[in-house]
Amino acid sequence: MQAKVVVVGSLNMDLVARAQRLPRPGETLAGETFFTVPGGKGANQAVAVARLGGSVAMVGNVGDDAYGEQLRAALEVEGIDCEGVGVCEGVSSGVALITVDASSQNCIVIVPGGNGLLTPQAVQRFDALLQAAEVIICQLEVPADTVAWTLARGHELGKRVILNPAPATGPLPPEWLPHIDYLTPNESEAEALTGLVVNDEASARAAAQQLLQLGAGKVIVTLGAQGALFVSPEGSSHYPAPKVKALDTTAAGDTFIGGFAAGLVRGLEEGEAIAFGQRAAALSVTRVGAQPSIPYLEELDP
Ligand code: RIB
Numbered sequence: 001m002q003a004k005v006v007v008v009g010s011l012n013m014d015l016v017a018r019a020q021r022l023p024r025p026g027e028t029l030a031g032e033t034f035f036t037v038p039g040g041k042g043a044n045q046a047v048a049v050a051r052l053g054g055s056v057a058m059v060g061n062v063g064d065d066a067y068g069e070q071l072r073a074a075l076e077v078e079g080i081d082c083e084g085v086g087v088c089e090g091v092s093s094g095v096a097l098i099t100v101d102a103s104s105q106n107c108i109v110i111v112p113g114g115n116g117l118l119t120p121q122a123v124q125r126f127d128a129l130l131q132a133a134e135v136i137i138c139q140l141e142v143p144a145d146t147v148a149w150t151l152a153r154g155h156e157l158g159k160r161v162i163l164n165p166a167p168a169t170g171p172l173p174p175e176w177l178p179h180i181d182y183l184t185p186n187e188s189e190a191e192a193l194t195g196l197v198v199n200d201e202a203s204a205r206a207a208a209q210q211l212l213q214l215g216a217g218k219v220i221v222t223l224g225a226q227g228a229l230f231v232s233p234e235g236s237s238h239y240p241a242p243k244v245k246a247l248d249t250t251a252a253g254d255t256f257i258g259g260f261a262a263g264l265v266r267g268l269e270e271g272e273a274i275a276f277g278q279r280a281a282a283l284s285v286t287r288v289g290a291q292p293s294i295p296y297l298e299e300l301d302p
Contacts, residue, residue, distance in 0.1 A: 002132035003057035009042020010141030012094035038074035039290030048258020059084035061114035063093035120149035155179035168192035178217030241280035251290040256281040
């Protein structure tokens with residue numbers, strides 16, 4: 001079966017330490033638990049699509065190490081098409097060093113490994129996947145020229161193109177914006193993209209309007225417990241977040257995006273797909289780790 005969603009992006013092994021608080025610079029801090037789980041924004045989003053009812057293919061790279069085999073296996077077990085996952089010889093797989101504190105905040109250091117070697121040509125080899133897809137999703141954990149090529153190709157093919165601008169370090173190249181149908185920053189990413197302070201619905205709306213003026217089709221600013229703001233040229237709508245007790249927010253944004261994409265390809269309206277993604281993300285934050293926290297369709301209320 002041809003996948004309706006293609007994710008072009010990163011695969012990381014997450015090395016997760018939980019501690020009462022995050023360490024200060026120069027400090028050595030005793031943690032409480034440690035575990036290793038498959039993650040990476042791209043892979044997490046692909047897993048979310050698959051678990052939430054969508055067919056999905058992954059295009060990315062791992063290294064020729066044990067983590068690479070585990071990362072690929074974690075996707076295959078979900079029924080994700082991994083034909084587009086390459087193995088880079090003599091290179092490590094991507095890793096993310098994650099510390100989570102008692103209030104469920106996290107900080108993450110990423111070493112890209114094979115993700116950093118994903119070229120536009122490598123994605124182009126899987127153009128048939130892009131042609132067959134309805135939705136194409138990118139993030140910013142692979143090289144910028146690869147993201148740029150994929151966004152442009154997706155737009156040229158008339159697909160619905162989602163960019164999750166994470167991690168964001170500054171404004172996007174202006175030529176990218178017209179190729180993006182849905183731009184999905186969180187608060188800090190919206191700040192990085194626009195230079196505006198974003199901490200509530202009004203400031204999120206201002207940032208989203210700036211991004212629309214720059215050429216993005218529609219913008220969804222995810223605001224954590226404050227919900228999500230959807231802004232299009234026709235207007236804006238706020239979607240409150242389901243109330244839950246958060247244990248670990250890692251991959252909550254990825255779960256939202258995967259749920260949103262899975263909803264779109266199931267034929268949901270945009271607003272319904274946003275609410276569906278929010279319900280999935282809300283469940284994910286009640287669990288620990290990246291891919292293990294992502295719920296299955298059957299776990300969501302009808
Ligand atoms: O979005 C969460 C992800 O960010 C983690 O799984 C980690 O790998 C980093 O890429």
